[in-house]
Amino acid sequence: MATNILKERYSSKINTVTLGATKEEGGTRTSTVTVGGDSTMPFLHFEGDMPLKAVVAMEVQDIKPSWHPLLHQVYDSVMDCPVAWAKKVVELGADLVYLKLAGAHPDEGNKSPEECAKIVKDVLAAVGVPLIVVGCGDAEKDNAVLPVVAEAAAGENLLIGLAEQDNYKSVAAAAMVHKHKVLAQSPLDINICKQLNILISELGMSAENVIIDPSTAALGYGIEYTYSILERGRMGALQGDKMLSQPVICQVGYEAWRAKEAVASEADFPQWGSQAERAVLWEAMTAAGLLQGGAHIMVLRHPDAVRLFKKNVEELMVKPEI
């Protein structure tokens, strides 16, 4: 008996955004990354198109962080040098490098805007993939640093951030002038997320040049909040809401590696089993959940989590015969 599958008809889709620029386009990347374009709810291939698959960004910092020993096992030899670290994450499968200028923070070295710009340029010279650059998190410092970085990297079409509701003008203006994309972060609040996109577009920076960071909560620590924002935002976008049509980035690595379940020792929690496996799975499962919520760029740390995530993406991108 033939079954007639009832399909939703949507009037709109997620924006398509490209990061990075090749020589022909005014940059120096050997590859660019394009995300978005979805015209259906995540992975419902029978109802619309998912022309582009989710991609992986891997985290690099300009100063050595103190991460979990398991991550130091992988990265310790390169953590003193952002150039070497960036090269390593590309070897490990990163589609983009996510560079955090942590050393700009007044308490962490207080690097000058010019020093930061030089680091960004060095990393750009070292790798061919597109670059995401975020500040140290101190608003005043970032407002001094990010415009200088944006100017130094003009033409490279970075994704530069963070823009937040109370502090977006500097970074959005710098991105607009030097033709980069803006990473707009909101605190697990879809209404602020939407409003921030409006504020950025009122400055003159088209909302089509924005990537949304809804804030990520890890598995067990509020992932459902992020998931439901992704779901509501996607529904709104498909129904024509242009201020929620932006592709989404999730900072999974940072959040997952804070979870007790990821980092607690086997001695303290023997019933939780191998800590190495747990930690990787916590990151991979957080990513898996948010992938199904429709995230487009996943920021990850551990190469095994990256591998599992990419396999997950490949499998979900297979269009079933319906």
Add this chain to the structure above:
Amino acid sequence: MLIIGERINGMFKDIGAAIREHDPKPLIEWAAKQKEGGAHYLDVNTGPNSEDQTVDLPWMINVLKDVTDLPLAIDTTDYDAMEAALITYGKPGALINSIGCEQEKIDRVFPMAAKYQADVVCLCINKVGIPKSADDRVAMAMEFVANAEAYGLQPDNLFIDPIILPVNVAQEHAVEAMETIRQIKMISNPPPKTTVGLSNISQKSPNRPIINRTFAVMAMAAGLDSAICDANDDELVDSIATARVILNKDIYCDSYAKVFRQR
């Protein structure tokens, strides 16, 4: 809620003059102005003083069809003029405005709608007049839907108008109209769309804007899909945007009223 901007109507002096003199400028200006105000469709009406609607209406459509990306609602009961206008429009997505619930009119207009891929505004009014009750209005809606299927139209190609009357003389109709709107959502799957000529509710009353926007919001809560109204009445458009947020149809943001107008 779809706003069908009502301003391009020959009964307004500037449009009336533009039609007589074949001056496209006022039409083009009002098309842009209504879109800015938040209109989703533009109603096009020659007004009562047109000597020959089969000439004037296609002229108006010809002026507008290439200067705006908004779909046009073709407002006439002269169905020869309607056909000429649809031919001039030359693309799917027009809104035929309107027919009453009479078989000869349905037989004349529904084939046109199918042929030119237009939607149809269907009025709950027949030779007898305007029904009193919601039930009698819904019965007419069902007649339209049954005829639609026969002519190859989908139920949601129809915009059923339950007919509202001025609240200062026929106060009992608004409630019946809202109940009609509610029930229309249940008569088929997909259900027909609904519309009203919003200004009718406030005819000859001194407080037209507040009556119009209060009814608009109340009718939206009953499920109203569209209204022919003043797209440049900012308080009306703000109220509609607010109602959409309260009805959980648009995601809230502080600038929701502004965003509602941008599409």
